[in-house]
Amino acid sequence: MNNQSNRVSEFFDSDSEGSNVLWQYVQSMSPETIAQLSKPSSSEVFQVMERNIVGLLGNLPxxxxxxxxxxxxxNLGRLLASAMISGYFLHNAEQRMAFEKSLQSASDSPRL
Incomplete structure:
Protein backbone atom coordinates (compact mmCIF):
# COMPACT_ATOMS: atom_id res chain seq x y z
CA MET A 1 0.00 0.00 0.00
CA ASN A 2 2.82 2.38 0.82
CA ASN A 3 4.45 1.66 -2.56
CA GLN A 4 1.22 2.68 -4.30
CA SER A 5 1.13 5.87 -2.24
CA ASN A 6 4.63 6.72 -3.41
CA ARG A 7 3.67 6.18 -7.06
CA VAL A 8 0.61 8.43 -6.79
CA SER A 9 2.43 11.16 -4.92
CA GLU A 10 5.25 11.33 -7.48
CA PHE A 11 2.83 13.11 -9.84
CA PHE A 12 1.82 15.67 -7.25
CA ASP A 13 4.88 16.04 -5.02
CA SER A 14 6.96 19.00 -6.16
CA ASP A 15 10.07 17.59 -4.45
CA SER A 16 10.12 14.31 -6.38
CA GLU A 17 12.40 13.67 -9.35
CA GLY A 18 10.65 14.65 -12.58
CA SER A 19 8.27 16.74 -10.51
CA ASN A 20 4.90 17.78 -11.84
CA VAL A 21 5.10 15.60 -14.94
CA LEU A 22 1.30 15.30 -15.09
CA TRP A 23 0.82 19.03 -14.59
CA GLN A 24 3.37 19.82 -17.30
CA TYR A 25 1.58 17.43 -19.66
CA VAL A 26 -1.81 19.06 -18.97
CA GLN A 27 -0.32 22.53 -19.47
CA SER A 28 1.12 21.49 -22.84
CA MET A 29 -2.34 20.62 -24.18
CA SER A 30 -4.26 23.06 -26.35
CA PRO A 31 -7.36 24.69 -24.81
CA GLU A 32 -9.51 22.85 -27.36
CA THR A 33 -8.10 19.47 -26.27
CA ILE A 34 -8.66 20.25 -22.61
CA ALA A 35 -12.24 21.35 -23.33
CA GLN A 36 -12.88 18.14 -25.26
CA LEU A 37 -11.35 15.93 -22.55
CA SER A 38 -13.22 17.77 -19.80
CA LYS A 39 -16.66 17.06 -21.20
CA PRO A 40 -18.16 13.58 -20.94
CA SER A 41 -19.42 12.29 -24.25
CA SER A 42 -22.83 11.45 -22.80
CA SER A 43 -25.11 12.49 -19.98
CA GLU A 44 -24.92 8.97 -18.54
CA VAL A 45 -21.15 9.22 -18.07
CA PHE A 46 -21.55 12.68 -16.53
CA GLN A 47 -24.14 11.37 -14.04
CA VAL A 48 -21.97 8.39 -13.02
CA MET A 49 -18.93 10.64 -12.54
CA GLU A 50 -20.99 13.12 -10.54
CA ARG A 51 -22.32 10.34 -8.27
CA ASN A 52 -18.81 8.97 -7.83
CA ILE A 53 -17.33 12.30 -6.76
CA VAL A 54 -20.30 13.12 -4.53
CA GLY A 55 -19.90 9.69 -2.94
CA LEU A 56 -16.22 10.38 -2.27
CA LEU A 57 -16.83 13.83 -0.81
CA GLY A 58 -20.15 13.27 0.94
CA ASN A 59 -23.68 14.10 -0.07
CA LEU A 60 -25.26 16.86 1.97
CA PRO A 61 -27.84 18.99 0.15
CA ASN A 75 -5.18 13.56 -0.69
CA LEU A 76 -6.31 16.03 -3.33
CA GLY A 77 -3.87 14.37 -5.74
CA ARG A 78 -5.36 10.99 -4.91
CA LEU A 79 -8.88 12.32 -5.50
CA LEU A 80 -7.80 13.73 -8.87
CA ALA A 81 -6.13 10.44 -9.82
CA SER A 82 -9.24 8.51 -8.80
CA ALA A 83 -11.50 10.79 -10.84
CA MET A 84 -9.20 10.49 -13.87
CA ILE A 85 -9.09 6.70 -13.65
CA SER A 86 -12.87 6.53 -13.21
CA GLY A 87 -13.39 8.81 -16.20
CA TYR A 88 -11.03 6.75 -18.33
CA PHE A 89 -12.79 3.54 -17.30
CA LEU A 90 -16.25 4.97 -17.99
CA HIS A 91 -15.15 6.32 -21.37
CA ASN A 92 -13.84 2.90 -22.37
CA ALA A 93 -16.99 1.19 -21.07
CA GLU A 94 -19.13 3.62 -23.06
CA GLN A 95 -17.11 2.95 -26.22
CA ARG A 96 -17.41 -0.80 -25.70
CA MET A 97 -21.18 -0.53 -25.18
CA ALA A 98 -21.52 1.48 -28.42
CA PHE A 99 -19.36 -1.07 -30.27
CA GLU A 100 -21.45 -3.99 -28.96
CA LYS A 101 -24.67 -2.20 -29.95
CA SER A 102 -23.33 -1.62 -33.46
CA LEU A 103 -22.29 -5.27 -33.74
CA GLN A 104 -25.71 -6.36 -32.51
CA SER A 105 -27.51 -4.13 -35.00
CA ALA A 106 -25.23 -5.37 -37.80
CA SER A 107 -26.01 -9.00 -36.92
CA ASP A 108 -29.75 -8.24 -36.70
CA SER A 109 -29.91 -6.54 -40.10
CA PRO A 110 -30.85 -8.77 -43.07
CA ARG A 111 -28.00 -9.88 -45.26
CA LEU A 112 -28.18 -9.48 -49.01
Whole structure:
Protein backbone atom coordinates (compact mmCIF):
# COMPACT_ATOMS: atom_id res chain seq x y z
CA MET A 1 0.00 0.00 0.00
CA ASN A 2 2.82 2.38 0.82
CA ASN A 3 4.45 1.66 -2.56
CA GLN A 4 1.22 2.68 -4.30
CA SER A 5 1.13 5.87 -2.24
CA ASN A 6 4.63 6.72 -3.41
CA ARG A 7 3.67 6.18 -7.06
CA VAL A 8 0.61 8.43 -6.79
CA SER A 9 2.43 11.16 -4.92
CA GLU A 10 5.25 11.33 -7.48
CA PHE A 11 2.83 13.11 -9.84
CA PHE A 12 1.82 15.67 -7.25
CA ASP A 13 4.88 16.04 -5.02
CA SER A 14 6.96 19.00 -6.16
CA ASP A 15 10.07 17.59 -4.45
CA SER A 16 10.12 14.31 -6.38
CA GLU A 17 12.40 13.67 -9.35
CA GLY A 18 10.65 14.65 -12.58
CA SER A 19 8.27 16.74 -10.51
CA ASN A 20 4.90 17.78 -11.84
CA VAL A 21 5.10 15.60 -14.94
CA LEU A 22 1.30 15.30 -15.09
CA TRP A 23 0.82 19.03 -14.59
CA GLN A 24 3.37 19.82 -17.30
CA TYR A 25 1.58 17.43 -19.66
CA VAL A 26 -1.81 19.06 -18.97
CA GLN A 27 -0.32 22.53 -19.47
CA SER A 28 1.12 21.49 -22.84
CA MET A 29 -2.34 20.62 -24.18
CA SER A 30 -4.26 23.06 -26.35
CA PRO A 31 -7.36 24.69 -24.81
CA GLU A 32 -9.51 22.85 -27.36
CA THR A 33 -8.10 19.47 -26.27
CA ILE A 34 -8.66 20.25 -22.61
CA ALA A 35 -12.24 21.35 -23.33
CA GLN A 36 -12.88 18.14 -25.26
CA LEU A 37 -11.35 15.93 -22.55
CA SER A 38 -13.22 17.77 -19.80
CA LYS A 39 -16.66 17.06 -21.20
CA PRO A 40 -18.16 13.58 -20.94
CA SER A 41 -19.42 12.29 -24.25
CA SER A 42 -22.83 11.45 -22.80
CA SER A 43 -25.11 12.49 -19.98
CA GLU A 44 -24.92 8.97 -18.54
CA VAL A 45 -21.15 9.22 -18.07
CA PHE A 46 -21.55 12.68 -16.53
CA GLN A 47 -24.14 11.37 -14.04
CA VAL A 48 -21.97 8.39 -13.02
CA MET A 49 -18.93 10.64 -12.54
CA GLU A 50 -20.99 13.12 -10.54
CA ARG A 51 -22.32 10.34 -8.27
CA ASN A 52 -18.81 8.97 -7.83
CA ILE A 53 -17.33 12.30 -6.76
CA VAL A 54 -20.30 13.12 -4.53
CA GLY A 55 -19.90 9.69 -2.94
CA LEU A 56 -16.22 10.38 -2.27
CA LEU A 57 -16.83 13.83 -0.81
CA GLY A 58 -20.15 13.27 0.94
CA ASN A 59 -23.68 14.10 -0.07
CA LEU A 60 -25.26 16.86 1.97
CA PRO A 61 -27.84 18.99 0.15
CA UNK A 62 -26.30 22.43 -0.47
CA UNK A 63 -29.61 24.21 0.07
CA UNK A 64 -29.60 23.12 3.75
CA UNK A 65 -25.88 22.94 4.54
CA UNK A 66 -22.85 25.13 3.91
CA UNK A 67 -20.38 22.39 3.05
CA UNK A 68 -16.65 23.11 2.89
CA UNK A 69 -14.18 20.38 2.06
CA UNK A 70 -10.59 20.74 3.22
CA UNK A 71 -7.74 18.39 2.48
CA UNK A 72 -4.02 18.30 1.96
CA UNK A 73 -2.12 18.19 -1.33
CA UNK A 74 -1.52 14.43 -1.29
CA ASN A 75 -5.18 13.56 -0.69
CA LEU A 76 -6.31 16.03 -3.33
CA GLY A 77 -3.87 14.37 -5.74
CA ARG A 78 -5.36 10.99 -4.91
CA LEU A 79 -8.88 12.32 -5.50
CA LEU A 80 -7.80 13.73 -8.87
CA ALA A 81 -6.13 10.44 -9.82
CA SER A 82 -9.24 8.51 -8.80
CA ALA A 83 -11.50 10.79 -10.84
CA MET A 84 -9.20 10.49 -13.87
CA ILE A 85 -9.09 6.70 -13.65
CA SER A 86 -12.87 6.53 -13.21
CA GLY A 87 -13.39 8.81 -16.20
CA TYR A 88 -11.03 6.75 -18.33
CA PHE A 89 -12.79 3.54 -17.30
CA LEU A 90 -16.25 4.97 -17.99
CA HIS A 91 -15.15 6.32 -21.37
CA ASN A 92 -13.84 2.90 -22.37
CA ALA A 93 -16.99 1.19 -21.07
CA GLU A 94 -19.13 3.62 -23.06
CA GLN A 95 -17.11 2.95 -26.22
CA ARG A 96 -17.41 -0.80 -25.70
CA MET A 97 -21.18 -0.53 -25.18
CA ALA A 98 -21.52 1.48 -28.42
CA PHE A 99 -19.36 -1.07 -30.27
CA GLU A 100 -21.45 -3.99 -28.96
CA LYS A 101 -24.67 -2.20 -29.95
CA SER A 102 -23.33 -1.62 -33.46
CA LEU A 103 -22.29 -5.27 -33.74
CA GLN A 104 -25.71 -6.36 -32.51
CA SER A 105 -27.51 -4.13 -35.00
CA ALA A 106 -25.23 -5.37 -37.80
CA SER A 107 -26.01 -9.00 -36.92
CA ASP A 108 -29.75 -8.24 -36.70
CA SER A 109 -29.91 -6.54 -40.10
CA PRO A 110 -30.85 -8.77 -43.07
CA ARG A 111 -28.00 -9.88 -45.26
CA LEU A 112 -28.18 -9.48 -49.01
Missing amino acids: PEHFGVTVTTNRE
